[in-house]
Amino acid sequence: MQAIRHQEIVERFLQSKAIDFNALGKFVAENGPGIAASGIGDYGVRFGHYNILACFNIGPIDVRLDQFARRSEMAAEVTGAREAVNGH
């Protein structure tokens, strides 16, 4: 079976009118500045050549870094060392 092209996916999506771009624009106008100032995650809308993404949360900048920090704290308590982890 021939794989569907990204271009065709986007065209079909736009033709379906699943997104009300007027309402989306209103949402960004009303909430965008607050989200941008919050510094938490990454919320909003992205338009691009291949994709449209809306209201997504990327989440912690790097989950591995967060786990690394937590593991370092645990290691410090167990071993009594300040820098117990050699490296990740």
Added chain:
Amino acid sequence: MAALTQASWPQQDLLRRVASALNIARRTIETLGLEGYREAVPTEDSFGPDKPLAETAMLLYVVDTIDAPTRKELRHGELCLALAPLARSPCTALAIALHPTICFQLAMPHILLTRLGLEDPHFDRGLAFSAGSMASRGREFLPHRTLESCWLRSLWSATPPGPEFARAAAHSVLGHPLDLLWGSRDDAYAYTHTCMYFTDFGRHPRPLPRARAELVAESTGLLLRSLLMEDFDLAAEVLMTWPLLAADWTPAAAFGFRVLAELEDRAGYLPAGNGVPEKFHHLAGAERTRYALAAAYHTAYVMGMLCALAVSPGRCPPPAIAGPLAPVSLIESLLGLLPVTDTPWQITFRNLQPMEQQALAPALLHLALQAKISRHDLSGTAGLLDIAAQHGMADTPVCAQAAQLLQRVAACAAR
């Protein structure tokens, strides 16, 4: 990691890990040696001081096989001296007097310290009184607990264990094939502890209840299942089987050791499981330290014991994984049957040299089999057994038990 150019895992690296375990042991007996770990509301995480004291004594007993100058550098003697008053506390003496049926278990630190040269005749008289009392044999024990009692009595009396010892071993999980597919954690620990007591932690090789090759093959299945389930405490105990039985390190065992060593290096200690317990982040100060040590000391000790055993000549794991090379296509095919994750065994596997990966086809097959069976994917299990048969990898206890599982299920379906 040290360069993998030597025939054996670098001794200095093994000793570094032993030193780390002894450091954690010092902190553990300082923090938990008087009261153990108890929460405001008792939970299954709670334990009395007897547990960490006994396990510290075991660690010291195993480390005692290392040469004297190195032990001195490790401050082994200092830790023995620190343990002694805790091991022979008035509370412990009273517990021994009250409970003759478990007097040897309660006196384990005292017995092991005595064997290490730190005697206490007064405490010993109390133990003798309890061990010789009418009720001292009045408890029903599981075979591996009977073995433990026999081992301790033998050490205490400095006489070889009697026929009851061999009988207990034969009736234990050492004498019969383990359930490698659905067996409980308790059975797995019974197996590892039986190996420890039966061999006196590797000091006394004895005729085994079953062929060494059979036990090694089962240990391999148990090890890989532990890695799959991210139970590093059990994985480290199972790995002790190789030096305890003086068995040649198989590719799977060498891989397992590498996984644990790399994880220990990344985390700063060998954790019992992947990730940090959630509870840790809600605690602060001394309570946080107590919880961290309570949660982590046991696995750190086991890694220390494993490395101390591995220091002995002929018992050291190889730094590189070597074995018959499977086709790359088979390796890729088996990997494709396992979900890609950041679990420690996969992190280590991805960083192996290509020939090391090719030597681990049987291990990958086992991992894939265990994963399929845990999800009750019997069709997938059958497919893997077919692959195993085609590539001459089916002659293992895991494959045999998987085949019997399918036979049993098919018999059910046919009714």
